[in-house]
Amino acid sequence: MNYKIKYKIWFEKDGEIVMGHGREELLRKIDEVGSIKKAAEELGITYKKAWEYINAMEKRLGVKLLETQRGGAKGGGSKLTKEARKILEDFKRVENEFEKLKNKLEKNG
Template identity: 55%
Template sequence: MLTQNEEQAVPTSRPESRLQVRSKIWLEIDGEPVFGQGRERLLRLVKATGSINAAAKEMGIPYRKAWTYIDAMEKRLGFALVTRLKGGAGGGASSLTPEALALLHKFDLLQAGFNEQVNGKFLELGF
């Protein structure tokens, strides 16, 4: 058992501590996930590559799975996220709709605000 003087010598928090808080957020409709970090990454890769197929390869998932994610999000959200041009001799192309770009922007703002709140509470509690 520690005496009162020894208890006071025990630090309550250490600035050099490696303990960190992590959190994830996602959006749901009727209790079903519709948008989160994985699907956010997929849309960002479609934007960067101009291709659902290239985005799927970058994520290490089959094209069909990527397409299914996009299709499910569009149906659940009620608006298009990706504009697709069918392939041909030169191949197809995909781009994000203005609604998809707005969704990504709002999700960024939501994540930043959420992380700010969580980190503030983490520090307030003295971890």
């Protein structure tokens, strides 16, 4: 048979989502542009929704994911913490393993 395998990955803690593709994309975009507001705009979500995702992840994980600096003369910005980088690394590693398995199963299907 000729078919494609599809899947979704997310991390949970105590039954609540802490990381999925949308949250991963948000953190990576913040890392790229250095701003929650700019990242939200580029991803087509509201600033409020971006903050809701970040706050929920931080609360559920019990760690800070962003170091933020308010605006002003020099402007504000946001940087990922080492904990944020670690969860992104873990997510990517799991995603890569799923992709390898998917490719193997489709090839042998």
